[in-house]
Amino acid sequence: MASSVKQLCTICNDNGISNSAVTWCTECEVLFCGDCEKPHSKSHLSKNHKTMSADDYQKLPTFMQKISSQCRDHKKKFELYCSFHACPCCVQCVTDKHNMCQEMKPLSDILQQVKSSASVQLFEKDLKIVKENIDTAIKYLQTRITTSNTQNTKAIEKIRYMRKSIDDNLDKLEQDLLNDLESKYSKLKSNMANLVQQMEQRASQINQIQSQFSETTRYTTELQRFIALREIEKITSQTTKYIEDLESGDHFIEKNLEVNLSSALQSFLQDVNLFGIININTTTSTLKIKAGRKDQAQHLIPKGPGVEQIKPSLLTRLTISKDIKSLYISACLILPDGNFIVLDNNSNQLLLFSNDGIFIRKVVTFTEFPCDGCLVMNNTVAVSLGPANQTVLVDVNRSKIIQSIKLSHACLGVASDGKILVISSGGQCTTVNLSDMSHTILEGMEGLLRVALFQGNIYGTNFRENAVCCYKATGEPLWTFQHQYIDKPKGLTLDKYGFVYIASYGNNSIVVVSPDGKNCKTILSDADGIKQSYAIDINRETGVMIVSSHISGEKNEKSYQTCFVYKV
Numbered sequence: 218m219a220s221s222v223k224q225l226c227t228i229c230n231d232n233g234i235s236n237s238a239v240t241w242c243t244e245c246e247v248l249f250c251g252d253c254e255k256p257h258s259k260s261h262l263s264k265n266h267k268t269m270s271a272d273d274y275q276k277l278p279t280f281m282q283k284i285s286s287q288c289r290d291h292k293k294k295f296e297l298y299c300s301f302h303a304c305p306c307c308v309q310c311v312t313d314k315h316n317m318c319q320e321m322k323p324l325s326d327i328l329q330q331v332k333s334s335a336s337v338q339l340f341e342k343d344l345k346i347v348k349e350n351i352d353t354a355i356k357y358l359q360t361r362i363t364t365s366n367t368q369n370t371k372a373i374e375k376i377r378y379m380r381k382s383i384d385d386n387l388d389k390l391e392q393d394l395l396n397d398l399e400s401k402y403s404k405l406k407s408n409m410a411n412l413v414q415q416m417e418q419r420a421s422q423i424n425q426i427q428s429q430f431s432e433t434t435r436y437t438t439e440l441q442r443f444i445a446l447r448e449i450e451k452i453t454s455q456t457t458k459y460i461e462d463l464e465s466g467d468h469f470i471e472k473n474l475e476v477n478l479s480s481a482l483q484s485f486l487q488d489v490n491l492f493g494i495i496n497i498n499t500t501t502s503t504l505k506i507k508a509g510r511k512d513q514a515q516h517l518i519p520k521g522p523g524v525e526q527i528k529p530s531l532l533t534r535l536t537i538s539k540d541i542k543s544l545y546i547s548a549c550l551i552l553p554d555g556n557f558i559v560l561d562n563n564s565n566q567l568l569l570f571s572n573d574g575i576f577i578r579k580v581v582t583f584t585e586f587p588c589d590g591c592l593v594m595n596n597t598v599a600v601s602l603g604p605a606n607q608t609v610l611v612d613v614n615r616s617k618i619i620q621s622i623k624l625s626h627a628c629l630g631v632a633s634d635g636k637i638l639v640i641s642s643g644g645q646c647t648t649v650n651l652s653d654m655s656h657t658i659l660e661g662m663e664g665l666l667r668v669a670l671f672q673g674n675i676y677g678t679n680f681r682e683n684a685v686c687c688y689k690a691t692g693e694p695l696w697t698f699q700h701q702y703i704d705k706p707k708g709l710t711l712d713k714y715g716f717v718y719i720a721s722y723g724n725n726s727i728v729v730v731s732p733d734g735k736n737c738k739t740i741l742s743d744a745d746g747i748k749q750s751y752a753i754d755i756n757r758e759t760g761v762m763i764v765s766s767h768i769s770g771e772k773n774e775k776s777y778q779t780c781f782v783y784k785v
Contacts, residue, residue, distance in 0.1 A: 224271045226250035241274035243267045246285060248274070289515045300713070316594070322700055343439040349450075350506040353677040357504045376493065398476065405472055412468055419456050426452060524716065524731045524738045529762060529783035531745075535559070542777040544568070546765040548590035548708070549780045550598060551756040558598055558613065559780065560590045560752075567600065567611060574782065582618050583609075586626065589667060589708075593651070594635045601628035601640060608640055608649075622649055624656065628678065639675055643666040646675070646692070659692035671711040677721060678706035685709065685719055685730055694735035701736070701742075705729055707750070708765075712785065713757040720750040720764065727753065727764055746781065760785050 227247045229236040238248035245264040293307035541545040548560035555572035567580035584607035597612040610620035627640040646662040665677030675688045687695040704723030715732035727741035748767040762783045
């Protein structure tokens, strides 16, 4: 809601006087105090103006208080409404910002439609539904936050439980290994200690005999010496055999303690570099919201006709003189003045025809092979030059190429809304900002032969798949339409209501697809003289449509190409 600050009389405030306002004039857009309101209510020019109390005005939402009947840029009253940009315009806005917009309507007509529109009565219900949906969504998200907190706590517990389990298991395995080590070490040590003890006993005996050997040989009788030596020999022989037996056995083999850690454990240290992975898995939302109307504002303005109501009527046909009857029309365009442009990729030329179909002159000849063309603004035309990876801008009045745009891919289809170019290669699309010539490559738009622009969306024909496609300006697909009526689609264009008109080359027809891409209708066929139609264009302001076609030659002449002009 608006601020509670006291409103001041606009007129008094301009004169440096701070008088409180009591009335707001919705037409003058001025706040009046009691003294200033009296002459305003009695004036012949303003006595019928609708007013409201300043207090009620202050209760209005801030955004409504800021809405003015005058253009902030030019300080002029809004008189027109641009359907393309969905905004009111003053006469200066049309010149400055909307000179290429073809859907300008009197603002008074739009306001009258709004006043009588039954849809306005639904907006209060819409607001209620939206508010309920927002509240429901907030509660749902708060519940999800609580759920996420619980999930986070459980995840921490799970991680820590796993860590403790691993630690406990490693502690047990470590202790088992240490116990095994202690057992084997004790046994090995005990065996060697027992052997050392045995050998020390024998060594003591030998030491004793060795220390007494001289006395034995010096002081004993010969008999004693003989018997003693025999005993020494026996002991020496036994000890030698004992040592040899030890040596021949495994008693002197070096038995080394070593530990071989589990390969799985070593692999764990080397290969396991993650404790786990945290995922956010998605499931279908359980949020239930009430269905509301989409794009409510568009219901304030009456919708265009249905596809069944589109019935073109023939206006004229381009007159093709003998010297240009070999032309092959790859694009035909309607200029703002009603004249026609034809792109002939047999002679690589742009040709200009009058609005009654009479050939005027050749505009320009290209050195490269031209594929497609589109109107950019006023009398400037963009022409794509196929394998040359180039698109050029041509000033029709001056018969001159004024700009060359080099791309990284082939240039087949080209479309413009006066602000950007969209250029297709059959494999990808590139947008070119005409203000700074910056390029943006759009991925995921393969197979488009021809392209068109309407209200920020990109449309294209897929020749191989017999399809018509609609994308957002970012390249995100919106819909794809296929139907038996559409066979080898070539050129396409859109009218002011968003209906898509396709030159269906394969079955000699012109097909219209509804703006939502759900149904279609053949509006021109072989019975109407349409043969191998390739190019098509519509002036959205006048509803004039031009379509290329083969026709039979007179007398013995071969068939040749021309264009039919219709009103749709």
